[in-house]
Amino acid sequence: MPDVRLPGTLTPLFTGLPRRVEVEAATVLEAIDRLEASWPGLRDRIVEEGPALRRHLHVYVDGERAGLDTPLGTGSRLDVIAAISGG
């Protein structure tokens, strides 16, 4: 199963949401939707109208910059990264 790594800004918003979670999914968006089923509201924190990835978040699949449609393999690692910004 793909291995999803989430940013630390996300986990305090949802009870029991770990930084690292495995989900059965064929694409990045499907993985996010699977997480939404367990933690309602989580999709909205990553995906905006479009659907599109929120502007200051990046996703990487197996170390390569990815998008919502990027396929996931059985052993893929999906990193959701919050941009280094703010002040």
Added chain:
Amino acid sequence: MTRTLLIVGTRKGAFLLESEDRRDWQLRGPFCEGWPVYHAIFDPGSGSIYAAAASEWHGSAVWRSRDLGESWELSSEGLSYGDEDGRKVSKVSTLAVAGDRLLVGAEAPGIFESRDGGATWSLLSTLAGQPGSESWDDPAHQPPGHLGISGFVTDTGDSDRFFTVVQGVGAFETEDGGTSWTPRNRGLRRDWPAEHEEVGFCVHKLVRSPDSRRMYQQNHVGMHRSDDSGQTWSEITEGLPGDFGFAAAAHPHDKETFYVIPVDGGHGRTMHDGKAAVWRTRDGGSSWQDLRKGLPQEDAHLGVLRQGMAIDGADVPGLYVGTSTGQVFASADEGDTWNEIVSYLPSISSVDVAIVD
């Protein structure tokens, strides 16, 4: 024993200040995980606190606490223009309670409502069809700050009747709960050319006096007053140190008494001459008095935003001002004297006040 509760929205979360005597205050927070809070309010009907917030990473949501800040949840379910519309909710800017509905104003300009205390939301209106509304989403027509819907004034006697403000466009009133709207900008000053007679005004803050016919507004160009529930406006700037400001508050018991905070209208947008003052009229704007006792009078370049001043409903009302440099000033005597009750909060966007048990 009752307590006075201040709900303070800042660029780094919400804070609460509590006092039994309006002189000694205890601070709690930050709440809302440090998200930028644009407006935080107390709903006397439900006893809940709501905070409209927008994270640059994680989008817009309304946070809610049903236990005076002990625990918090957030929701943005339904707070969206959908995947087909082409518009996006970049932030939620302002909140109000209208009867059993909670309203939140968004950018791009639109009003969402919740009928379950902020758990779920649905789009109420985008004010589509109003003059010029087709260009509101055009970046070339958007004002700096980009709040979209920047204010509400509700009517305690009729929850279907309320005003909203579209930033840089003007005030609008609905009498049917948000289905249809009428521009309410007649008589306002406008120092620039406009494409439409009824819109194109810069209403910063709209408030209602205890007499619902008497309203006041701080505009980009001048203070204005209405004696006919916003149907027509006349300017009452004379006697103030400038015509620009954001915050405004109406006395809860006297329709002639009203407070404003003039600031420099250029890039600075801080109080005039580096001397902090709140200005009060007791005669509906015919004359103005500056209130400075206890406020800093040297090197005090303080800004206060449109939701940054609140007034409580006590017999002798208390006033509360939050600055863009993180101070909160409080007065327990209608503004005659002031105390700095907290000094080092993040930049303050809003202050609301409630009396709680």
